[in-house]
Amino acid sequence: MGIQVIIALTIFFIVYAIMTTEIFNKTVAVLLGASLFIILGIIPQEKAFEGIDWNVIFLLIGMMIIVGITKRTGLFQYVAIKAAKAVKGDPIKILLMLSVITAVFSAFLDNVTTVLILTPVSILIAVELGVSPIPFVICEAIASNIGGTATLIGDPPNIMIGSAANLSFMDFIVNIGPVILVILAVFLVIAYFIFRKKLVVSSEKKARIMDFDESRSIEDKALLIKSLIILGMVIVGFLFHSLFHLEAATIALFGASLLMILAGKEEVEKFFHEVEWGTIFFFVGLFILVGGLVEMGLIKKLAEFLLSLTGGDIKVTSIVMIWFSGFFSAFVDNIPYVATMIPLIQDMTGQISQNLNIPLSEAAVEVLPLWWSLSLGACLGGNGTLIGASANVVSAGLAGKSGYKISFFEFTKYGFFIMITTLIISTGYVILFLLK
Numbered sequence: 476m477g478i479q480v481i482i483a484l485t486i487f488f489i490v491y492a493i494m495t496t497e498i499f500n501k502t503v504a505v506l507l508g509a510s511l512f513i514i515l516g517i518i519p520q521e522k523a524f525e526g527i528d529w530n531v532i533f534l535l536i537g538m539m540i541i542v543g544i545t546k547r548t549g550l551f552q553y554v555a556i557k558a559a560k561a562v563k564g565d566p567i568k569i570l571l572m573l574s575v576i577t578a579v580f581s582a583f584l585d586n587v588t589t590v591l592i593l594t595p596v597s598i599l600i601a602v603e604l605g606v607s608p609i610p611f612v613i614c615e616a617i618a619s620n621i622g623g624t625a626t627l628i629g630d631p632p633n634i635m636i637g638s639a640a641n642l643s644f645m646d647f648i649v650n651i652g653p654v655i656l657v658i659l660a661v662f663l664v665i666a667y668f669i670f671r672k673k674l675v676v677s678s679e680k681k682a683r684i685m686d687f688d689e690s691r692s693i694e695d696k697a698l699l700i701k702s703l704i705i706l707g708m709v710i711v712g713f714l715f716h717s718l719f720h721l722e723a724a725t726i727a728l729f730g731a732s733l734l735m736i737l738a739g740k741e742e743v744e745k746f747f748h749e750v751e752w753g754t755i756f757f758f759v760g761l762f763i764l765v766g767g768l769v770e771m772g773l774i775k776k777l778a779e780f781l782l783s784l785t786g787g788d789i790k791v792t793s794i795v796m797i798w799f800s801g802f803f804s805a806f807v808d809n810i811p812y813v814a815t816m817i818p819l820i821q822d823m824t825g826q827i828s829q830n831l832n833i834p835l836s837e838a839a840v841e842v843l844p845l846w847w848s849l850s851l852g853a854c855l856g857g858n859g860t861l862i863g864a865s866a867n868v869v870s871a872g873l874a875g876k877s878g879y880k881i882s883f884f885e886f887t888k889y890g891f892f893i894m895i896t897t898l899i900i901s902t903g904y905v906i907l908f909l910l911k
Contacts, residue, residue: 506759594870640846
């Protein structure tokens with residue numbers, strides 16, 4: 476092993492450790508590591524910039540703008556209160572209803588944004604009912620990770636996988652959607668039996684919820700109508716983007732630009748404040764870091780090693796991918812993990828093409844189950860612990876600010892069981908329906 480390889484691996488693992496422990500800002504750590512890769516000649520600057528997946532970057536920016544403008548209308552708060560009133564203020568039914576709403580929103584919007592908006596409303600409802608909001612917060616975080624797994628845009632790992640494997644919005648709906656519906660249903664049953672005895676209140680307290688006026692949540696009705704029209708157009712565009720040979724990023728940017736024009740009472744700069752620029756630059760640095768490992772040939776060696784362990788059997792490799800991804804993502808941010816695994820599967824595709832003496836296009840079809848296994852394992856694994864997904868950390872932070880601390884153990888004792896259950900279901904689904 477050459478000195479440059481040792482330096483590259485050292486930098487990469489130090490950055491990875493910082494991302495996991497958050498000793499300091501992970502975006503700064505990734506950008507510093509990426510800069511060192513270029514400065515030290517691990518990857519030439521031209522190749523470093525070529526390795527950035529701009530489809531992922533612009534899809535994220537476009538959706539952040541659209542969601543940022545839409546949330547100003549009060550739509551999400553309106554839906555949450557309306558749902559609580561629809562079940563007559565029954566706390567366990569509210570918990571289940573809000574979990575479903577969170578999962579649906581997270582499938583089409585950013586799941587962190589979804590919990591940022593819905594969690595405060597859920598805490599308010601729980602306080603009015605006189606029950607602990609912790610079950611609501613935990614269930615919504617878990618539901619957001621489940622719902623986000625279902626679509627191309629629901630969770631950043633899926634955006635990365637879709638772009639790398641050339642998978643469309645409909646590909647995710649058709650291949651991942653069915654098992655997520657089953658998983659969501661199973662999760663709701665589990666949540667019901669776990670929390671039903673903790674969420675019992677009197678009729679008087681239920682009546683408090685019925686006194687809520689959801690119409691007061693709508694702050695800008697005209698903007699709400701415009702946002703819903705654009706959001707609907709964008710989702711339809713996602714469904715059919717492959718037919719028009721357009722990337723999802725193009726659809727998102729077009730929708731964001733149009734909505735900024737229609738909502739143009741403010742300076743454009745204010746709309747760009749809705750973009751989480753720290754997240755965007757985190758992705759930029761991450762793509763460069765992983766590109767450096769590819770350039771050094773390390774990913775190729777790892778792919779060859781994994782194929783030798785599983786004998787090149789796609790079924791065995793898919794099962795290993797689900798469980799390894801699930802457990803790894805429970806303790807480490809799934810975004811850098813997926814970024815590392817993407818070139819690994821791409822290299823495995825090339826290896827299979829050579830070993831079986833088949834065209835690369837046929838080999839790409841052979842390894843499709845690996846992409847779905849990576850998506851399911853990485854996204855659902857985030858439910859395993861409090862630090863497994865950004866939505867978990869954000870939800871717990873909001874609860875803490877309201878005086879309801881959620882410890883690592885309290886979240887994990889529910890989340891880990893649900894993670895294992897969902898990985899078992901995913902494994903069965905991949906074996907029965909996605910493998911030839």
